[in-house]
Amino acid sequence: MCVRDTVARVFPPHTPVGRIGEKALLRYIRSRVSHGRGVSIGIGDDAAAVETGPLTLMTTDSLVEGVHFRREWAPDTLLGRKALSVNLSDIDAMGGVPRYATVSLCLPADTPFAFVEGFYDGLLSRTAQTGVEIVGGNLSGTSGAIVVDITVLGHGQPLLRRSGALPGDVAMVTGRLGAAAMGVRLLGEGSRLATIAEDDQAARRCLVAQLDPTPPLGFGNAVAREELAHAAIDLSDGLSGDLLAVCQESGVSAWVDGDTMPIDPGAAMLARDRGIDARDLALHGGEDYQLLLAASVEAVPRLRDLAAGMEIALTVVGGFAEGEPALSLLTAQGAVPLVPRSHEHFGGGG
């Protein structure tokens, strides 16, 4: 019979999860997750119970096999890291601090145990870096694609909303753009992190940006605490689409300077080799998981100091103006309308 506190069996890596069974796999996961600060009840009851403040942030994001990832593209550990990172990015973009997560996995019966092991290796490496606690979740079979769905709770006050941008504000972004979009292109061409040449730093940067994004965590929270920005959003759909979302929520228009965008140098070089306009990658590529801020001109010096102190690049890429929500792109030839070409997830594969 089952005994309480059974030590989890570790299964041979190729064992299909359908043979291991839901309950044994839950015991394995539970054995790997230790509960720390703020967790009154963790994995193993009908619900988790966690300590919260008067205002709780809540966000959910999914990664779907064949849409957001392919298992042959990278080790499962990186998928575990990314599944959490994309949610942490949302909490930081609200100015909050992430605290707790639930993890829902839908797995075909023939998924090898190694997937679950690798996924949790990566997930737990990311929780260790960020102090987030895994407090529960769900395991289910599926006849279709692997689906990973993570919900993260956080706290923060004051918050950064999408809706506060004012005419006259500058638009700023953290980090460099376009590398993740070039990364997915390289994966499609057959490049892999494991086999890429040691000295091919450009391709390596792009693959890492796509497979293991590292949002500037903590920066959004620092900006919110000092009330240095009027609005913020994380760059998941692409600069154009996300900037337009800020415009729509704020009731303003915006312009982007095509010459000052901080395009990732590796992505720019690889784009040149392929005859692609690197600005398109930065404007429309998506999955940068950097922060886009709307702030008054007066706040820029302090924002720059704050970013420099956290070793985060911060660049003015444009500004906001009166008008219907719409974008324009400034080029040497003048201003042209900028229409987002963001990802639409129902479009299907890769």
Add this chain to the structure above:
Amino acid sequence: MCVRDTVARVFPPHTPVGRIGEKALLRYIRSRVSHGRGVSIGIGDDAAAVETGPLTLMTTDSLVEGVHFRREWAPDTLLGRKALSVNLSDIDAMGGVPRYATVSLCLPADTPFAFVEGFYDGLLSRTAQTGVEIVGGNLSGTSGAIVVDITVLGHGQPLLRRSGALPGDVAMVTGRLGAAAMGVRLLGEGSRLATIAEDDQAARRCLVAQLDPTPPLGFGNAVAREELAHAAIDLSDGLSGDLLAVCQESGVSAWVDGDTMPIDPGAAMLARDRGIDARDLALHGGEDYQLLLAASVEAVPRLRDLAAGMEIALTVVGGFAEGEPALSLLTAQGAVPLVPRSHEHFGGGG
């Protein structure tokens, strides 16, 4: 260009979601969800922000097409209701009150708009009944099965855990058992709610129990507030599996009286017709979404009064004893070991 507060277009029912696109579908969903009490920031930002107390309950449950449901079995409205109900059941089993939910939908590109419309009709009918607020979520494409993943937050203090059952406690269950399991069997045989004979009350009860479960919401919270039970769990895997889970968490054994289980009379009748032992449905069938409690004998009269006041059936089905976590079944022939035959979700289809 897009205009703020665009009124959502309603699409012809057969329009594939892949043609509507993620952003337009999000606008549609957002237009249907109004935010009430406790919601500072709802759908439309990087994360929701909700008012919480010092302790927050958090639970996640998925419904996967081909594993937990089939679209031809019932209207999409019932799926929307059930996807929320199974999570509400978890919060109530902790003694809590559900407050907020995020909804993640993974949909193949050819899913008709009518699915989303029907799903939200049902979901919102359930939120209206229970006061739960939909505050966010995610939409994604998939090449595989539809996956619905809902996370619910609640509050409550004191809580009901799985781990508090004591030797000498009685085991009690709410409602009647086995109807949902018979319902899934009827669906497999081709019965449908829409076409079942008016006077076939037994089959109707079973189909409704399977397709539109109604956990005894509020009872767990009432029991917790009066501290009337030592442990609780909601019956999702089946009485045997869930009772064993309480034993494992509490470090006790338990017995079930095979003659006093409150078997649903409709399920019992239909089981008899099919030569099935109705007790097996009640013991192992699963998806009853009733409450199993461990309570002292002294608490039973007050528990009965409380249940009667809420028009909830409450039946003593067995008890807990010292010993290794294991179950036995009392029959006219004596006590025999009872081994759960619960659902294992990696087993695959329906």
